[in-house]
Amino acid sequence: MPPPAAERRFGGLIDRRLSARVALTRRYLVLAVSVGVAATACVVAQAVLLATIIERVVLHRATLGAVRPEIIALGLTFGARAALGWLGEVAAQRTSATVTSVLRRQLLRHALDLGPGWLAGERAGELSLTATRGTAALDTYFGRYLPVAVLAGLAPLGILAWVAYTDWVSSLILVGMIALVPIAMIFFGREATKRTRRQWRRLSSLSARFLELIQGLPTLRAFGRGDQGRREVAAATEGLRQTTMGTLRVAFLSALAMEFLAGIGVGLVAMVLGLRLLGGTISLYTALAVLLVSPEVFLPLRRAGAEFHASTEGQAAAERILSVLDQPVDKRTRREGVAPRSATPIVLANIAVTYPGRDTPALEPLDMTLESGEHVALVGPSGAGKSTTLAVLLGFVAPTTGTVTIGGVDLEGMSLSQWRRSLAWVPQRPYLFSGTIAENLAIGDPGADTAMLRHAAELAGLGELIDQLPRGLDTVVGDGGLPLSAGERQRLAIARVVVRDAPVVLLDEPAAHLDAHTESTLSHSLAPWFEGRTVVVAAHRSELVQRIDRVIHLGQLQEAST
Amino acid sequence: MSTVAVLRRLLRLSAPPWGRLTVAVLAGVAAAMATIGLLAGSGYLVSKAAFRPGLGAIAGLLAGVEVLAFVRAPLRYKERLAAHDAAFRALTHWRVWLYDQLEPRSPAGLGPWRSGDLLSRAVDDVDALQDLYLRGLVPLVVALAASAIAVVVVGLVLPAAALVLGLSLLVALVVPPVIAALTSPGRGREAVVRGAVGAEVVDLLQGAPDLLAFGCEDQFLEQLESADDELARLARRRALAAGLTSALLTLLIGAAVVGVLVVGIEAVRTHRLSPVMLAVLPLAAIAAFESVPAVTAAASRLGDVVAAGRRLLALEGIPIPVVDPDRPEPLPEGCPTVALREARLRYADDLPWALDGVTFELAPGSRTAVIGASGAGKSSLVNVLLAFWPLSEGQATLGGVPLERLAQDDTRRAIALVDQEARLFAGTIGQNITLGRPAASALDVDEAVRQAQLRSWVDTLPEGLATPVGEQGARVSGGQRQRIALARALVAGGAVLVLDEPTAGLDDTTADRLLADVMAAGGTHTVLLVTHHQRETDGFDTVIVLDRGRVVSLDDPYRRVGVRIRR
Structure with missing residues (x-):
């Protein structure tokens, strides 16, 4: 599908922006151009040699011995072309492997620097697609499209220049045909875009239909409509065929035009050469040499046209990656800054948060002081800012107004990674990493031994579950492994916090997926562990933390003691 | 399953559209012949013209060359269209096959395949099969046929030259595709590492809050980067092979051109x-090689097709x-009693019991709620x-008859399901409501719409029940979607209504209102509500608490209506 003109103009810009990020791109482009120029020279040399040999044999009855130097030279040009082709291919593939790998790294590091606040919502999923499928598209762009595109820009010009020097009449014919290429492309391209756009809705709904029916199979079966589904799969695919064929008939016209012009170009050149030979105005050598190079004028263009899809996909991917890399990072970075002197007291002074692009604040101004060993509950309706308060404490979100001080030091100048060493957190939706239960627990402390992990799992009420599993702590969970329920995930997150053994513990709705019985069992087993730690629990209602010293009501701007 | 077996099975499943395939191959071969004819013919033309034989002697040749120049592009166009058409026709069969594999196993029998990710990958895989014809077999056959014909034509001019050309074509048709297939990125270590990098990227980005909070991000990044390094190393090694293939092709063209020239001069x-025929030889050789690179591409495409096909065939x-x-x-007949006696279920011998001795009875017209955490059974x-x-x-048992002695569709006619986050299908509201009984009368539909409390909302829609719900019900709110699902279950006409977490994903107010309406709409139905909210079990005759597949508590109020529990 030809992209709009604006997108195409962007192409050069993207290469420039990419080469600013990855120095290798520039070197590669220089190499690709040099290889392209040299290969074109070889093509011309071949034509010259072939024409010379044939003319001498045909007109002057030269023997093999007489044309031996030319034949050897001809063999050498093929050798040179092979070497150049090898060089170009290897350079292209190696560059693409390196560029995509470097970009993926920059992308991931930058995403982490932008932080969870930025990654929230759909973005993480979208970005993982960009970092995997997107970089794969870039790979194709660099490895396949760019080399032919460079050649398509250079080879026809070089060859045409030589043809013009050798036989200006033929060069006029070829230039005429080449000049028609963009006109035909624009004409048919526009028609194809129009047609595709008209059919797009129908196409996308037909292609989505199959997945929809497959995913809806449980429902179809529950209502005894499996057969109807089968009929609809067949009907939707047949509809897809008819609609797609309708658009392809037009879409392939631009390729048809390109090939047509190439064919006519060569045909016309041959005819005119033949007629002029009859008249004796040119030599057989000239005719043969020009004839031999004429198809080569069109070949690179046709190849580039065939890789057109790779180019649009690659450019779209590059655009997405660059737009992430161009996002400015919050002035607080992960590593730099002073270390906290002590983890408490934690003082939130007049903290308020309004997320960019929102009208209403996520957290109304809040004053809160946490003394060492204190257990504080944050309560309030959903949307009152409980999770946001924890996000501020974690350094995920910078407060819009107000300051946070930790042991008397402003959080703003502090190294977040050092501060987070004092923290342990149970997120509302803990993420399950693909790996074993032990590996998931060791997120809390990579140095923890098995006994520690086991102890933590027991405290969090996972002992029984782990005992049931043949491989125990080494059972693989997450994608493709043992599915864990939301409650089990939550307990895993609690166990991870125990492994962490940090002085400040932040719990975000830690019992949302636990039934009352489990919750009360856990609160008993965890009570001694919570003693001596500073605990903040955000919850509608929770008995997980037995001793609560203070309850802070959010959304009502008041503080009550129990 | 061997590669050949996979290919043969895929071919059979596609019900090969021979007509289109023949058109595609013939047009492709004709186009390749036109290319060879155009180049070799022009070479002959200029050689002959150089002896200045007069226009009459070369007029036919001139016309021939121009005809070939004109027909080549339309032939290619025809080839492309016919090949695409064939691929789409085959796709219909493959898709129906996939549907037929998934249907009897859905939803419980699919194991890990149940996940949305794997399902959409299966759909991608089935769509990738299109390349079997489009970028696989058609270009392969065209290239082979065109090469063979080129050799024969050159043979008519000079047999020795045909031998040289044939040998170089043979090597070019075999060696580079084999190299490409052996070093394809979809194979071996590179595929494994690529998969690992993908999984780690997802973990890193989606688990970013957890990693940052616990200071593990650098450890994960380093892990990912070392995998990424290996991937880049493998890709660079493959680049050497790719470069070799392309160099080899050029050398073979060179060998063919120089070879036929030497033989020709002699x-x-x-x-x-x-x-005058000398120029024909090298030009025909150059042209004959034009369709050769497509074979290498086809070989690696076929590799991908076989990989996708193997994954799909595993479903069988x-x-x-x-x-x-x-x-x-x-x-x-009538409203049957549903009973479970000492029911035990596990999905595989090495998995824990999902149901472990569950006994209860749902008397006609009774209201029972089952609660329990996720994973309780x-x-x-x-x-x-x-x-x-x-x-x-x-x-x-259903009305005393064990379920395994009933036809599945009969069981499902008696027991209607309102599923979790009910799935709607693209179509109108009315079509979704009558899914279970397309022949339902307008009266029945109206009654169900009223009972599900959809009436007032439907009346506000300009097109009423004929309003499209959008793909997967995207244009309908969560509450309305569940109500449509309820109406759908009511229209289906079963005497027993099973509601599987019907309020999942709804806010409390909407959930409460929906449940109240369910209770009212239930009428004389037997109702079984599955939920994990205690709050939603008010007003039920019996509340069964499940934990790890066992009934741990039974709240069986004295008002109970015919529900007896034996333990």
């Missing part, structure tokens, strides 16, 4: 070849959980009642 000297190996009995018993209960999965031990 033949001219010994008068076995007319000098998954056992079908429930098969209809040879002679099913008729469905008991609630969905297994639904699987058993809807005949999606058989019990391993114990018995499930």
Whole structure:
């Protein structure tokens, strides 16, 4: 599908922006151009040699011995072309492997620097697609499209220049045909875009239909409509065929035009050469040499046209990656800054948060002081800012107004990674990493031994579950492994916090997926562990933390003691 | 399964559209012939013209060359269209096949395949099969046929030259595709590492909050980067092979051109070849090689197709959980009692029991709620009642008849399901409501719409029941979607309503209102509500608490209506 003109103009810009990020791109482009120029020279040399040999044999009855130097030279040009082709291919593939790998790294590091606040919502999923499928598209762009595109820009010009020097009449014919290429492309391209756009809705709904029916199979079966589904799969695919064929008939016209012009170009050149030979105005050598190079004028263009899809996909991917890399990072970075002197007291002074692009604040101004060993509950309706308060404490979100001080030091100048060493957190939706239960627990402390992990799992009420599993702590969970329920995930997150053994513990709705019985069992087993730690629990209602010293009501701007 | 076996099976499943394939191949071969004819013909033309024989002697040749120049592009166009058409026709068969594999195993028998990710990958895989014809077999056959014809044509001019050309074409058709297939990125270590990098990227980005909070991000980044390094190293090694392939092709063209030239010059000297034919040889050789690179591309495409096909064919190996009995018993009349006795179920021998000795009875017209945390066995209960999965031990009966003696469709006619986050299909509201009984009368639909409390909302829509719901019900709110699902279950006409977490994903107010309406709409139905909210069990005759597949508590109020529990 030809992209709009604006997108195409962007192409050069993207290469420039990419080469600013990855120095290798520039070197590669220089190499690709040099290889392209040299290969074109070889093509011309071949034509010259072939024409010379044939003319001498045909007109002057030269023997093999007489044309031996030319034949050897001809063999050498093929050798040179092979070497150049090898060089170009290897350079292209190696560059693409390196560029995509470097970009993926920059992308991931930058995403982490932008932080969870930025990654929230759909973005993480979208970005993982960009970092995997997107970089794969870039790979194709660099490895396949760019080399032919460079050649398509250079080879026809070089060859045409030589043809013009050798036989200006033929060069006029070829230039005429080449000049028609963009006109035909624009004409048919526009028609194809129009047609595709008209059919797009129908196409996308037909292609989505199959997945929809497959995913809806449980429902179809529950209502005894499996057969109807089968009929609809067949009907939707047949509809897809008819609609797609309708658009392809037009879409392939631009390729048809390109090939047509190439064919006519060569045909016309041959005819005119033949007629002029009859008249004796040119030599057989000239005719043969020009004839031999004429198809080569069109070949690179046709190849580039065939890789057109790779180019649009690659450019779209590059655009997405660059737009992430161009996002400015919050002035607080992960590593730099002073270390906290002590983890408490934690003082939130007049903290308020309004997320960019929102009208209403996520957290109304809040004053809160946490003394060492204190257990504080944050309560309030959903949307009152409980999770946001924890996000501020974690350094995920910078407060819009107000300051946070930790042991008397402003959080703003502090190294977040050092501060987070004092923290342990149970997120509302803990993420399950693909790996074993032990590996998931060791997120809390990579140095923890098995006994520690086991102890933590027991405290969090996972002992029984782990005992049931043949491989125990080494059972693989997450994608493709043992599915864990939301409650089990939550307990895993609690166990991870125990492994962490940090002085400040932040719990975000830690019992949302636990039934009352489990919750009360856990609160008993965890009570001694919570003693001596500073605990903040955000919850509608929770008995997980037995001793609560203070309850802070959010959304009502008041503080009550129990 | 061997590669050949996979290909043969895929071919058979596609019901090969021979007509289109023949058109595609013939047009492709004709286009390749036109290319060869155009180049070789022009070479002959200029050689002959150089002897200045007069216009009459070359007029026919001139016309021939121009005709070839004109027909080549339309032939290619025809080839492309016919090949695409063939691929789409085959796709219909493959897709129906995939549907037929998934249907009897859905939802419980699919194991990990149940996940949305794997399903959409299966759909991608099936769509990738299109390349079997489009970028695989058609270009392969065209290239082979065109090469063979080119050799024959050159042979008519000079047999020795045909030998040289044939040998170089043979090597070019075999060696580079083999190299490409052996070093394809979809194979071996590179595929494994690529998969690992993908999984780690997802973990890193989606688990970013957890990693940052616990200071593990650098450890994960380093892990990912070392995998990424290996991937880049493997890709660079593959680049060497790719470069080798392309260099080899150029060398083979060179060998063919130089070879036919040498043989030709010698033949001219010994008068076995007319000098004007000499130019034909190298030009035909160059043109004959034009369709050769497509073979390498086709080889690696076919590699991908086989990989996708192998993944898909693995589906045939998954056992079908429930098969209809040879002679099913008729469905008991009226509103049957549903009973489970010492029901035990596990999905595999090495998995824990999902249901572990569950006994209860749903008397006609009774209201029962089952609560329990996720993983307690609630969905297994639904699987058993809807005949999606058989019990391993114990018995499930409908009106006294064991479920395994009933036809699945009969069971599902008696027991209607309102599923979790109910799935709607693109179509109108009305079509979704009558899914279970397309022949339902307008009166029945109206009644169900009223009972599900959809009336007032439907009346506000300009097109009423004919309003499209959008893809997967995207244009309908969560509450309305569940109500449509309720109306759908009511129209289906079963005497027993099973509601599987109907309020999942709804806010409290909407959920409460929906449940109240369900209770009202239930009427004379037997209702079984599966939920994990205690709050939603008010007003039920019996509340069963499940934990790890066992009934741990039974709240059986004295008002109970005919529900007896034996333990």
